[in-house]
Structures are given as C-alpha cells and as structure tokens.
Amino acid sequence: EPEVTQTPSHQVTQMGQEVILRCVPISNHLYFYWYRQILGQKVEFLVSFYNNEISEKSEIFDDQFSVERPDGSNFTLKIRSTKLEDSAMYFCASSMDYYNEQFFGPGTRLTVL
Amino acid sequence: QKEVEQDPGPLSVPEGAIVSLNCTYSNSAFQYFMWYRQYSRKGPELLMYTYSSGNKEDGRFTAQVDKSSKYISLFIRDSQPSDSATYLCATNSNTGNQFYFGTGTSLTVIP
Numbered sequence: 001e002p003e004v005t006q007t008p009s010h011q012v013t014q015m016g017q018e019v020i021l022r023c024v025p026i027s028n029h030l031y032f033y034w035y036r037q038i039l040g041q042k043v044e045f046l047v048s049f050y051n052n053e054i055s056e057k058s059e060i061f062d063d064q065f066s067v068e069r070p071d072g073s074n075f076t077l078k079i080r081s082t083k084l085e086d087s088a089m090y091f092c093a094s095s096m097d098y099y100n101e102q103f104f105g106p107g108t109r110l111t112v113l
Numbered sequence: 114q115k116e117v118e119q120d121p122g123p124l125s126v127p128e129g130a131i132v133s134l135n136c137t138y139s140n141s142a143f144q145y146f147m148w149y150r151q152y153s154r155k156g157p158e159l160l161m162y163t164y165s166s167g168n169k170e171d172g173r174f175t176a177q178v179d180k181s182s183k184y185i186s187l188f189i190r191d192s193q194p195s196d197s198a199t200y201l202c203a204t205n206s207n208t209g210n211q212f213y214f215g216t217g218t219s220l221t222v223i224p
Contacts, residue, residue, distance in 0.1 A: 035214075041216070042217060043157060043203075043217075044214070045212060048211060091156050101162040102147075104158070106155060106156045
C-alpha cells in the first residue's frame with residue numbers, strides 16, 4: 001500500500017541553525033501539506049502546496065518557513081533560523097484532490113537546543 | 114472560538130464496550146469531516162471520512178455528522194485493546210485546503 005515517507009525521523013539542531021525536513025508524498029497525489037504537533041498539543045496546519053505554489057498557509061508559517069518541491073518526488077520544509085519553540089513533530093501529508101482525505105507520514109521529530 | 118473542540122479525555126473503557134467520541138465545530142461552512150487515530154509518537158492514520166450529515170459505517174467504526182448542531186461523533190463497537198490510541202477529529206476550512214484538528218481524545222481499552 002502506498003504511503004507517505006519522511007526523513008529524518010529525528011533531527012537535533014542548535015538554535016539559529018537551518019533545517020530541512022524531507023517528505024516523499026504518495027506518487028499520484030497532487031496536494032501536499034505540512035503540519036506540526038508540539039508535544040502534548042494538537043496537530044496544527046502549517047501550509048498546503050499545489051501546482052508548485054503555496055495554496056494556503058497559517059499564521060504559524062511565517063518568513064522563517066519555506067516549502068519546495070525540488071523534483072518530482074520530494075517535498076521539503078525549510079526552517080531558516082530555528083528557535084527553541086520550533087521543537088515539535090512535523091508531519092507531511094498528501095492528498096489526491098482538493099477535498100480528498102489526507103494521508104500522513106510518520107513525522108520528523110525536531111529538537112532545537 | 115476554536116474551529117474544532119474535542120474533549121481530551123482520557124477515556125478508559127473495558128474491552129468489548131461501545132465507545133463514543135465527540136467533537137463540535139464552529140463554522141457551518143465546514144464540509145468534510147474526518148476521524149484519525151494516532152498511536153504514541155506516530156503520524157495520524159485516517160479512520161473515517163464523511164461529507165454529509167448522517168452515519169457512515171466501516172466495520173466496528175461508525176462516524177456520525179449532525180450539521181444542524183455542528184456535532185460529529187465516532188462510535189467504536191466491541192472495543193479492543195488495540196483500539197487504545199488518541200482519536201483526532203478534523204474538518205476543513207472554508208476553502209477546503211486547510212484542515213483543523215481537535216486536541217484529540219486519549220482512549221484506553223482495558224483487557
């Protein structure tokens with residue numbers, strides 16, 4: 001069964017460093033998303049991406065964040081200068097169509113020291 | 114007002130019990146409703162996906178949507194210890210592309 005994959009599973013970084021989180025969505029899906037979940041809190045939407053551009057973003061997704069689909073399979077989330085409060089699980093998701101159900105990857109745990 | 118409200122629990126039931134999980138949402142324009150199951154330190158796994166008011170059944174799981182009262186429910190029949198997880202309800206934004214999640218309800222099914 002096709003699935004969303006994410007790498008790395010755990011990323012540790014120093015405050016102020018740049019990190020790139022990687023995702024490989026399900027191959028025939030067209031919509032891609034990033035969510036984050038701070039430990040013990042709810043899943044929060046960050047951004048959705050379609051046709052090589054951002055289609056919607058939340059207020060969390062400020063200028064520190066960017067997304068890219070550098071090739072036909074990868075979808076990345078970059079955090080330019082990490083802060084302590086960026087420590088969270090980051091989930092990538094993809095869907096086939098605009099209103100279709102979203103399938104989540106296993107997540108990347110980001111720890112900012 | 115939060116887009117989606119969900120009682121965080123925790124909820125503890127004996128094996129075989131019927132479980133009822135509930136959420137309310139704020140915006141009558143929300144159209145799609147989902148239930149996800151999340152095991153500890155894992156990504157959310159889609160369980161049920163509904164569009165219209167009424168019931169949708171899949172095995173031991175039944176999703177119910179009442180758009181008039183903005184209330185969504187998930188029922189689990191014959192609950193099993195493997196059902197122990199956090200259950201998240203979610204609905205979409207007005208534009209359809211952003212999904213709002215509830216805080217999740219932690220469920221433990223005791224053998």
